[in-house]
Amino acid sequence: MKATVSEDCIGCGLCESTCPEVFSIGDEGTAEVIVDEVPEENEDSAQEAADNCPVSAITVE
Ligand code: SF4
Numbered sequence: 512m513k514a515t516v517s518e519d520c521i522g523c524g525l526c527e528s529t530c531p532e533v534f535s536i537g538d539e540g541t542a543e544v545i546v547d548e549v550p551e552e553n554e555d556s557a558q559e560a561a562d563n564c565p566v567s568a569i570t571v572e
Contacts, residue, residue: 512549512571514557516542519568526560526569533557534569542568 514533516526520541526534527542532553537543549557549571561569 512554512557514544514549514569514571516544517568519566521566523565525563529560529563530556534560
């Protein structure tokens with residue numbers, strides 16, 4: 512599974528709280544994906560982060 516964050520991110524920090532293994536708020540104040548591939552044990556929380564993003568900026572596939 513790979514995760515991406517679009518330019519729609521508003522930097523609310525929810526994804527980092529939900530799945531800090533994959534998402535981190537970067538220097539620009541928006542979320543970044545910090546792994547090439549989402550580890551299997553983090554797939555559920557990465558999906559949860561995507562589902563809960565208020566601006567639907569996260570894609571996981
Ligand atoms: S939950 Fe969505 S809007 Fe909030 S920081 Fe993460 S990607 Fe950005």
